[in-house]
Amino acid sequence: MRIRVRRTGGFAGIERSAEVDTSGRPDAEGWHTLAATVVREGDGDVRGVPDGFSYEITVDGATIRCGDPRLTESQRALITRVLKEGA
Numbered sequence: 001m002r003i004r005v006r007r008t009g010g011f012a013g014i015e016r017s018a019e020v021d022t023s024g025r026p027d028a029e030g031w032h033t034l035a036a037t038v039v040r041e042g043d044g045d046v047r048g049v050p051d052g053f054s055y056e057i058t059v060d061g062a063t064i065r066c067g068d069p070r071l072t073e074s075q076r077a078l079i080t081r082v083l084k085e086g087a
Helices: 030-039 071-085
Strands: 002-009 015-022 052-060 062-067
Touching: 002 071, 015 071, 030 052, 030 062, 030 071, 052 071
Parallel strands: none
Antiparallel strands: 002 015, 002 052, 052 062
16 A cells, blocks of 8 residues: 655645555554545545645545644544655
């Protein structure tokens, strides 16, 4: 499974993206469970706030969009993990 996060916006407007390929990872099941939850939740509230971040989360070709500060717990967890490990 390929999971990609693209973050845009913020005060400086700097885009950041990262991708994780879960193939062969010992923790792949946890990634799959979290990603499936995020995809099942669907698009979030993308209105955001001034200078807030907007996100595109793509899981095996399925893309959802969401924005700070209205992220669900699972969206925030997946975004954090991908941006941390997919650098």
